Amino acid sequence: MQIDVGATLPLEAIAADAGAVDAEGRFPREAIDQLTRAGLLGLGLPESLGGAGGGPVEFVGVVEQVAGACASTGMVYVMHVVGAQTVLAGVGNQGAAGPKQEALEAMAAGRHLTTLAYSDRGSRGHFWAQVSHAVEDGEGLVVDADKTWATSAGHANSYVLAVGAPNTDDPLSTELYLVPSDQEGVAIPAHFDGLGMRGNASAPLRVRGLRLSAQQRLGDERSGFALMMTATLPWFTLGSAACSVGIAAAALDAAIAHATRARLDHEEASLAQVPGVRARLAYARVRLRESRALLREVAAAVASDDPSAQEGVLAVKASAAEMAIEVTDLAMRVGGGAAYSKHGPLERHLRDARAAAVMAPTTELLHDFLGKAITGQELF
Ligand SMILES: Cc1cc2nc3c(=O)[nH]c(=O)nc-3n(C[C@H](O)[C@H](O)[C@H](O)COP(=O)(O)OP(=O)(O)OC[C@H]3O[C@@H](n4cnc5c(N)ncnc54)[C@H](O)[C@@H]3O)c2cc1C
Structure with missing residues (x-):
């Protein structure tokens, strides 16, 4: 499906707030609400889920214009769409029911903002390598991790969280989990005060004793x-x-x-x-x-x-x-x-x-x- 990018983008309102978002280091909630109303949180998600359709070509067309109006909004939007695509790929053909499917439908309807929490304190910008590993403690999987940056921290409804797979210390053996932002065990110990992108709310996540279920995992074991x-x-x-x-x-x-x-x-x-x-x-x-x-x-x-x-x-x-x-x-x-x-x-x-x-x-x-x-x- 081709979404009509030009007809739906609320650029003037987003641009009008960009200076204040930057000066105040404020999360661009109103701009994200504007993108939601335009149906753009569902870009790239299939119509069968209620999404707006479109693919990489439509995505770059929207992002270029949104980021030109407000870079912080552009970054929040990019991390959402990338997170949604990762969840979509991770759900694959695992079946139609469950929390990941519900989250995807909520993203498609614009009721759910997501983001990535990959960067690990121990591996820094080498996001594909995870130092903190999930462990089996007899009651299931539990993880402690320190994520150094997650855009939209405290504002997103969920985090696509990368962790090392259990029972291995291979940094490339990783798993991704869709974690609701209010799940017990996730805290935001510091707030963002950056040089630029000052409204994108990239903050550390302190993950302690977080319980992870197989239903939250994207893809198969060790498929991160x-x-x-x-x-x-x-x-x-x-x-x-x-x-x-x-x-x-x-x-x-x-x-x-x-x-x-x-x-x-x-x-x-x-x-x-x-x-x-x-x-x-x-x-x-x-x-x-x-x-x-x-x-x-x-x-x-x-x-x-x-x-x-x-x-x-x-x-x-x-x-x-x-x-x-x-x-x-x-x-x-x-x-x-x-x-x-x-x-x-x-x-x-x-x-x-x-x-x-x-x-x-x-x-x-x-x-x-x-x-x-x-x-x-x-x-x-
Ligand atoms: C605005 C913003 C938003 C972000 N949002 C997110 C997010 O939503 N989710 C998330 O997971 N992360 C996010 N990040 C984190 C980002 O992806 C990186 O992990 C982080 O910026 C890396 O910072 P660092 O200090 O750990 O860099 P380091 O990894 O310490 O790198 C420092 C320098 O060393 C260089 N370097 C390192 N390794 C090599 C190598 N092998 N060869 C050559 N040079 C090398 C790097 O290029 C860099 O110049 C965000 C970062 C920013 C700035």
């Missing part, structure tokens, strides 16, 4: 790593890249508007008529268009299960993250002193753009994986 690679990774790298493209596009639009408006009265010219300024804008536009083209190419490849998609999945997030850092920096330079002040959006875009490079898999790790892939080496 495979789910991360096949469901989480492609949707996350696309979503993160789309956020970067959206932020860069918003920054470049603001820089172009400034350069066109700002006057050098003594030369009877606008700033945009200065050759060095317009060349900077042109270079930034080329970088943006390159990344957007790659984003669309990779989204289409993932949507069609193209065998060449893996290389694009490894390339797209790093490419867009570094582009957004470069383009927001160029936009700041063109904006001069006006951009340096907090009155305009440019310095916010500059701060927001830096998050993607450090979100796992980081740019450095993606380059390392891609290098291995193209030289025929095993990734793990």
Whole structure:
């Protein structure tokens, strides 16, 4: 199904609140409610579950625009859709009833926000490796874990929680569980006060004595790593890249508007008529268009299960993250002193753009994986 992205996006209202969300470090609840009313929390979920349909191509189209309006909202939305896709893949053909199916239907109806809790204190940004392992204590599975970041912590209805599988200390032997955010054993010991994405509420989760049932597990025993690679990774790298493209596009639009408006009265010219300024804008536009083209190419490849998609999945997030850092920096330079002040959006875009490079898999790790892939080496 093709959802009509242009007709449903409530961008003006989301953009109008973006400055306050950033300044106050406030979770963008109203923007998420707007996306809910537009049916977008169910994007990527099949109509049989009540979802909006659509796939990777529609996803990147929505995220680019939402993140351009408010990067924090874009990030919360990305983690929700990626979490929902991971749950969907984990439910597979396990049967139609049960808490995971109910959660998916609630996500499709916009009554349930989810997110990922993968990053483990012991393995840091190597999210695929888990240091904390579930143990059998005679009454079932129980786990203690310290998750360093979970977007929407305290605001999501559930966490897709990664833990090491029981009865092994192999860090790659992992399992994913859908954990209701109010389940006993999950606490949020600290709140987020970040450089950028200041409304995305990424906070640590302190997991102590959390009881996990087989009904909560996504996929089979020890299937966490495979789910991360096949469901989480492609949707996350696309979503993160789309956020970067959206932020860069918003920054470049603001820089172009400034350069066109700002006057050098003594030369009877606008700033945009200065050759060095317009060349900077042109270079930034080329970088943006390159990344957007790659984003669309990779989204289409993932949507069609193209065998060449893996290389694009490894390339797209790093490419867009570094582009957004470069383009927001160029936009700041063109904006001069006006951009340096907090009155305009440019310095916010500059701060927001830096998050993607450090979100796992980081740019450095993606380059390392891609290098291995193209030289025929095993990734793990
Ligand atoms: C805004 C935001 C939202 C987030 N949301 C979530 C979320 O919802 N869920 C979640 O699970 N996590 C989330 N994270 C966490 C994120 O995915 C990373 O785990 C985290 O940012 C990594 O930080 P770290 O300090 O542990 O980095 P480290 O892993 O300590 O990395 C530090 C540096 O070392 C480099 N490095 C590490 N290993 C290698 C290597 N092998 N080769 C080359 N360089 C290497 C990295 O590239 C990086 O530059 C979020 C992070 C941010 C910033």
